[in-house]
Amino acid sequence: VRTPGAGLKLRVEVPPHHVRSYEVVVRAGALDDLVSRVMLAAPADRYALIAPDDIVSLHAERVLGMLRRGGLDAELLPFPAGEKHKTRETWAALTDRMLELRFGRDTAVVALGGGVAGDLAGFVAATYMRGIAVVQVPTTLLAMIDAALGGKTGLDTGAGKNLVGAFHPPRLVIADPLLLGTLPPVELRSGLAEAVKHGAIMDAGYFEWIGAHAPAILGLDPAALEQLVARSVQLKAAVVMEDPYEHGRRVVLNFGHTIAHALELQDDYRLPHGHAVAMGMVAEAAAGEAYGVTEPGTRERLVETLRRCELPAAPVVGSWDALASTMRLDKKARRARPRLTLLERIGACARDPGGRWTFEVPENMLAAAVRLAAQDGPAV
Amino acid sequence: VRTPGAGLKLRVEVPPHHVRSYEVVVRAGALDDLVSRVMLAAPADRYALIAPDDIVSLHAERVLGMLRRGGLDAELLPFPAGEKHKTRETWAALTDRMLELRFGRDTAVVALGGGVAGDLAGFVAATYMRGIAVVQVPTTLLAMIDAALGGKTGLDTGAGKNLVGAFHPPRLVIADPLLLGTLPPVELRSGLAEAVKHGAIMDAGYFEWIGAHAPAILGLDPAALEQLVARSVQLKAAVVMEDPYEHGRRVVLNFGHTIAHALELQDDYRLPHGHAVAMGMVAEAAAGEAYGVTEPGTRERLVETLRRCELPAAPVVGSWDALASTMRLDKKARRARPRLTLLERIGACARDPGGRWTFEVPENMLAAAVRLAAQDGPAV
Numbered sequence: 047v048r049t050p051g052a053g054l055k056l057r058v059e060v061p062p063h064h065v066r067s068y069e070v071v072v073r074a075g076a077l078d079d080l081v082s083r084v085m086l087a088a089p090a091d092r093y094a095l096i097a098p099d100d101i102v103s104l105h106a107e108r109v110l111g112m113l114r115r116g117g118l119d120a121e122l123l124p125f126p127a128g129e130k131h132k133t134r135e136t137w138a139a140l141t142d143r144m145l146e147l148r149f150g151r152d153t154a155v156v157a158l159g160g161g162v163a164g165d166l167a168g169f170v171a172a173t174y175m176r177g178i179a180v181v182q183v184p185t186t187l188l189a190m191i192d193a194a195l196g197g198k199t200g201l202d203t204g205a206g207k208n209l210v211g212a213f214h215p216p217r218l219v220i221a222d223p224l225l226l227g228t229l230p231p232v233e234l235r236s237g238l239a240e241a242v243k244h245g246a247i248m249d250a251g252y253f254e255w256i257g258a259h260a261p262a263i264l265g266l267d268p269a270a271l272e273q274l275v276a277r278s279v280q281l282k283a284a285v286v287m288e289d290p291y292e293h294g295r296r297v298v299l300n301f302g303h304t305i306a307h308a309l310e311l312q313d314d315y316r317l318p319h320g321h322a323v324a325m326g327m328v329a330e331a332a333a334g335e336a337y338g339v340t341e342p343g344t345r346e347r348l349v350e351t352l353r354r355c356e357l358p359a360a361p362v363v364g365s366w367d368a369l370a371s372t373m374r375l376d377k378k379a380r381r382a383r384p385r386l387t388l389l390e391r392i393g394a395c396a397r398d399p400g401g402r403w404t405f406e407v408p409e410n411m412l413a414a415a416v417r418l419a420a421q422d423g424p425a426v
Numbered sequence: 427v428r429t430p431g432a433g434l435k436l437r438v439e440v441p442p443h444h445v446r447s448y449e450v451v452v453r454a455g456a457l458d459d460l461v462s463r464v465m466l467a468a469p470a471d472r473y474a475l476i477a478p479d480d481i482v483s484l485h486a487e488r489v490l491g492m493l494r495r496g497g498l499d500a501e502l503l504p505f506p507a508g509e510k511h512k513t514r515e516t517w518a519a520l521t522d523r524m525l526e527l528r529f530g531r532d533t534a535v536v537a538l539g540g541g542v543a544g545d546l547a548g549f550v551a552a553t554y555m556r557g558i559a560v561v562q563v564p565t566t567l568l569a570m571i572d573a574a575l576g577g578k579t580g581l582d583t584g585a586g587k588n589l590v591g592a593f594h595p596p597r598l599v600i601a602d603p604l605l606l607g608t609l610p611p612v613e614l615r616s617g618l619a620e621a622v623k624h625g626a627i628m629d630a631g632y633f634e635w636i637g638a639h640a641p642a643i644l645g646l647d648p649a650a651l652e653q654l655v656a657r658s659v660q661l662k663a664a665v666v667m668e669d670p671y672e673h674g675r676r677v678v679l680n681f682g683h684t685i686a687h688a689l690e691l692q693d694d695y696r697l698p699h700g701h702a703v704a705m706g707m708v709a710e711a712a713a714g715e716a717y718g719v720t721e722p723g724t725r726e727r728l729v730e731t732l733r734r735c736e737l738p739a740a741p742v743v744g745s746w747d748a749l750a751s752t753m754r755l756d757k758k759a760r761r762a763r764p765r766l767t768l769l770e771r772i773g774a775c776a777r778d779p780g781g782r783w784t785f786e787v788p789e790n791m792l793a794a795a796v797r798l799a800a801q802d803g804p805a806v
């Protein structure tokens with residue numbers, strides 16, 4: 047097929063990797079069927095249950111017991127809880143522990159916990175022996191409606207959040223709202239901020255529903271929680287399916303997050319993620335109004351709903367210069383100019399004339415908007 | 427679409443990730459067209475040229491100059507040469523350097539060097555901001571015919587080689603045999619062992635051709651080298667396309683490697699990879715003959731050809747127990763029992779009655795085969 051001396055030009059076809067699809071189950075009590083669901087969606091020789099150490103007695107021992115009683119060969123691998131441990135070091139330690147325990151390629155990871163567990167255990171699965179299966183079992187509201195869904199995994203570095211990672215879709219997501227009954231109030235509110243975001247960027251009716259049902263949600267009403275998780279999962283799944291690898295519309299999910307990430311980094315991750323997102327949304331709504339693409343009054347509606355959810359509604363800004371410098375490294379920055387997702391109004395995101403879902407807001411305008419939003423003062 | 431209280435079951439579709447295909451160019455002088463090929467196959471805002479520090483003056487500065495003269499925004503990121511630096515630490519340092527240099531998502535990596543550069547820079551690309559494009563520009567025979575092709579990336583850990591990694595297909599592979607003119611003889615022979623393997627597992631005619639042309643190849647004859655690279659690339663590409671994620675037939679490429687990896691680890695990676703592969707192939711051929719699936723005389727034909735290639739033909743084994751324990755952790759081990767790829771004869775791999783391409787050779791039989799093969803003594 048080739049002439050000696052003329053070289054060779056050859057095209058290598060790359061068939062799809064990954065699963066073609068996965069199921070997300072949202073139901074109070076869904077965890078009871080964990081074993082049969084895991085056996086069907088992620089059959090494996092052995093299972094590595096990865097969970098933060100602060101939920102070992104609360105959830106992890108129960109899940110480990112379920113897996114083992116179901117006849118599965120499972121080991122629990124705890125890691126130190128907290129965003130500050132979502133690092134390359136923790137990833138390396140978990141990987142080394144799995145190697146020590148002689149987990150082979152035919153292993154599935156069960157990621158149990160909040161967003162940190164999902165991102166971290168997901169990245170362990172994405173990279174262990176070039177990729178093994180992962181089942182996501184989120185235990186926080188934030189993880190149920192956000193991190194567990196969509197296949198993003200990642201680690202933080204000194205330079206910012208999620209700067210290292212991979213797309214590694216799970217084989218299965220089980221979201222059981224009954225687990226939220228033991229969630230600390232600050233974490234429930236943190237998740238609620240992402241739900242408010244889902245409403246703000248794509249469903250005005252849902253946005254209103256959250257505002258109206260905030261007392262039931264904060265009071266841990268099971269029906270309200272199940273509805274909340276189910277609605278947010280539907281909305282997020284629709285975006286993820288339209289744009290699984292964040293080449294286009296998926297970036298709308300970053301509404302509020304450019305400023306939120308910078309606030310979190312500046313605060314060394316002590317700020318709860320949902321609080322940062324709440325502040326970020328208000329600031330970015332102010333920026334959108336200043337830039338002229340966001341309907342006037344949008345920021346006020348956001349502030350009102352966030353207050354009903356007992357979330358902070360105004361960004362606490364230390365030094366604007368430091369914040370701006372942090373933002374410049376955001377993954378969405380192209381050539382070091384940050385680009386923001388902006389609302390058109392509550393329930394819809396704006397697109398620029400070129401059809402893109404992000405905008406390059408001039409830095410002085412952004413600085414002014416953040417300062418304006420900050421004047422409302424913290425709500426909680 | 428959902429009944430409140432009944433929960434939600436939703437299926438998330440995952441469209442293919444990655445490029446759908448990529449081109450492999452094998453031609454003496456192919457590097458001259460680097461810039462236009464890179465611009466077409468991996469258009470990006472900025473380029474990170476990753477190369478080991480021992481080829482900076484030999485190749486990397488030339489390639490950097492070509493990229494920059496071609497109008498591309500490129501930076502050179504050297505790393506300490508050698509397999510012992512194919513670690514999570516070097517990966518973290520390269521990633522941090524890219525973050526420092528404020529490389530965004532719209533970056534492409536150019537991996538220049540041998541197998542270590544391809545695996546390491548490939549994994550940097552696979553994980554930087556959840557994955558960016560990579561162009562493979564191999565500078566060694568081994569990398570041209572093996573590592574650069576097929577999308578495998580990986581790092582070594584204390585427990586073994588390539589235990590952490592990802593499948594991340596390149597956008598383009600440029601193999602220019604003219605670069606081999608400056609390759610140290612030991613590295614040329616190291617690559618030649620993989621070419622012998624390609625012949626042994628799937629092309630008896632090629633196996634004979636290598637034996638007959640060994641003097642020309644070792645003498646760096648440009649036409650012989652181009653033919654060698656082109657033929658091996660064709661053979662490997664065929665396997666990779668048939669089984670891109672190593673669920674089945676691709677495992678034949680591991681012929682000789684189960685024992686080779688164990689030998690390398692035992693020797694703390696001082697042993698050249700090709701020497702380890704040569705020894706591993708002889709030992710695994712002996713095992714196949716003992717197991718009864720490999721045609722008698724196959725090991726002898728292998729030994730003869732390897733000697734013509736000035737490669738060691740007999741495994742140097744320290745302690746069999748240590749070697750066996752190291753092998754048990756091999757990625758291909760299922761439930762800690764190593765499985766071997768075995769030849770049927772020169773030019774064809776054997777399948778078990780279930781159609782699988784690997785065999786579980788009893789450990790005492792493997793030990794005896796390795797000891798038998800070792801009796802021939804080193805050839806070089």
